[in-house]
Amino acid sequence: xxxxxxxxxxxxxxxxxxxxxxxxxxxxxxxxxxxxxxxxxxxxxxxxxxxxxxxxxxxxxxxxxxxxxxxxxxxxxxxxxxxxxxxxxxxxxxxxxxxxxxxxxxxxxxxxxxxxxxxxxxxxxxxxxxxxxxxxxxxxxxxxxxxxxxx
Amino acid sequence: xxxxxxxxxxxxxxxxxxxxxxxxxxxxxxxxxxxxxxxxxxxxxxxxxxxxxxxxxxxxxxxxxxxxxxxxxxxxxxxxxxxxxxxxxxxxxxxxxxxxxxxxxxxxxxxxxxxxxxxxxxxxxxxxxxxxxxxxxxxxxxxxxxxxxxxxxxxxxxxxxxxxxxxxxxxxxxxxxxxxxxxxxxxxxxxxxxxxxx
Numbered sequence: 001x002x003x004x005x006x007x008x009x010x011x012x013x014x015x016x017x018x019x020x021x022x023x024x025x026x027x028x029x030x031x032x033x034x035x036x037x038x039x040x041x042x043x044x045x046x047x048x049x050x051x052x053x054x055x056x057x058x059x060x061x062x063x064x065x066x067x068x069x070x071x072x073x074x075x076x077x078x079x080x081x082x083x084x085x086x087x088x089x090x091x092x093x094x095x096x097x098x099x100x101x102x103x104x105x106x107x108x109x110x111x112x113x114x115x116x117x118x119x120x121x122x123x124x125x126x127x128x129x130x131x132x133x134x135x136x137x138x139x140x141x142x143x144x145x146x147x148x149x150x151x
Numbered sequence: 152x153x154x155x156x157x158x159x160x161x162x163x164x165x166x167x168x169x170x171x172x173x174x175x176x177x178x179x180x181x182x183x184x185x186x187x188x189x190x191x192x193x194x195x196x197x198x199x200x201x202x203x204x205x206x207x208x209x210x211x212x213x214x215x216x217x218x219x220x221x222x223x224x225x226x227x228x229x230x231x232x233x234x235x236x237x238x239x240x241x242x243x244x245x246x247x248x249x250x251x252x253x254x255x256x257x258x259x260x261x262x263x264x265x266x267x268x269x270x271x272x273x274x275x276x277x278x279x280x281x282x283x284x285x286x287x288x289x290x291x292x293x294x295x296x297x298x299x300x301x302x303x304x305x306x307x308x309x310x311x312x313x314x315x316x317x318x319x320x321x322x323x324x325x326x327x328x329x330x331x332x333x334x335x336x337x338x339x340x341x342x343x344x345x346x347x348x349x
Contacts, residue, residue, distance in 0.1 A: 048309040064310060068220055070332060075340040077332075091313075 042128035051125065054136060059121035060093075066124055071117060078118045079111065197249060201234040209259055212267055213335050222334045236292045236334065237281070275338035282327055290326035297326065 030036045046065045053060060069077040081092040084100075099115040100107050170178060199205060207214040210233070217223050222231040239245045264270040264277075285292065299319065304312045318324040331337060 046308050064308065068333070070337050073339070075332070075337045077337075 042126035045125045045127065055139060062122050062124045064124075066119075071119065076111070076116065076118070083111070197245075200249065200252075201232075201238055203232050206233040206237075209264065212270060216335045220334050231296070231334070235295070239288075239291065240295055275343070278331075278335075278338050282331060285327040286325060293326040293330070 028036060044065050044067075045063065048063050050063055051061050066078075071077060079095075080086065081090040082095050084094050086092075087094045095111060095115075097107075099111050100109075102108060102112050103114065173181075203214070214233075217233075222236075224230070239248050258264065262269075264273055299315075302315060304316055307315065314324075314329065318328075319326075
């Protein structure tokens with residue numbers, strides 16, 4: 001999630017940056033004829049350790065690799081472990097009840113089509129160095145700061 | 152019928168008579184030489200039907216799907232070709248499978264999967280053949296490379312250890328129960344019991 005926020009931020013800020021700087025003519029970082037040294041592709045975390053959520057409604061991140069997991073019209077590989085039917089055998093967290101609700105709040109037998117594509121919200125985490133400093137502040141910290149200010 | 156019998160008898164007389172013109176050495180050596188040629192030729196022909204070019208002449212789209220998976224390209228450069236997983240490695244089993252495959256020649260003649268649309272319609276049935284085959288032989292073709300006895304659980308992720316050290320070790324499950332669709336895209340799994348794929 002952190003990564004997504006960072007990615008969004010970087011997407012928003014980069015064009016501005018590119019326009020304001022005369023030195024940086026391209027996002028590629030060099031002339032087309034130059035061989036650019038690209039950054040190493042970040043490794044996906046695979047520890048199966050749940051990360052803390054930054055806020056209560058945050059979609060939990062995926063604490064394992066999902067290489068080649070097929071999620072399409074034919075099959076949803078994630079649901080092979082995370083669906084209600086199988087969680088006893090897999091001990092994987094069941095997808096939240098909201099995923100079984102349609103937009104009118106009716107509960108369905110299976111995952112609602114609007115919640116079918118897991119990776120729209122849930123993403124893996126990598127060991128990449130953040131491109132920008134994350135200035136997100138936890139609500140607890142905000143509340144603490146506020147109550148400290150009151151006194 | 153009488154004519155046929157007479158013909159058979161004539162040939163039997165020729166075969167059962169000792170050779171008049173050729174020495175024993177020539178016959179023995181000739182037999183040896185022909186043995187090499189025929190046996191070698193047979194095996195070469197069979198090897199030919201194990202090559203990727205042969206498989207992909209019909210199953211081309213499947214081959215494209217394989218290319219993005221770990222069984223095609225990976226960090227160490229060891230890779231599986233079609234026959235690594237779909238043809239038994241032991242000679243007798245291999246011959247049995249090849250004889251079975253004569254039905255597939257018929258499918259080729261009639262063109263049952265000659266277009267991507269036809270193939271998609273048959274994909275689940277074809278996949279189920281392979282799942283059943285691997286289930287029946289305890290995922291032998293997986294185990295030809297992925298030998299359970301040599302798995303180092305300390306090098307596996309927690310989830311993998313949880314599954315491998317219990318259901319797989321106890322023999323209740325075999326590789327294919329969970330590892331479906333690892334080298335190709337899965338067919339439409341509606342109605343297929345996914346409970347095994349954990």
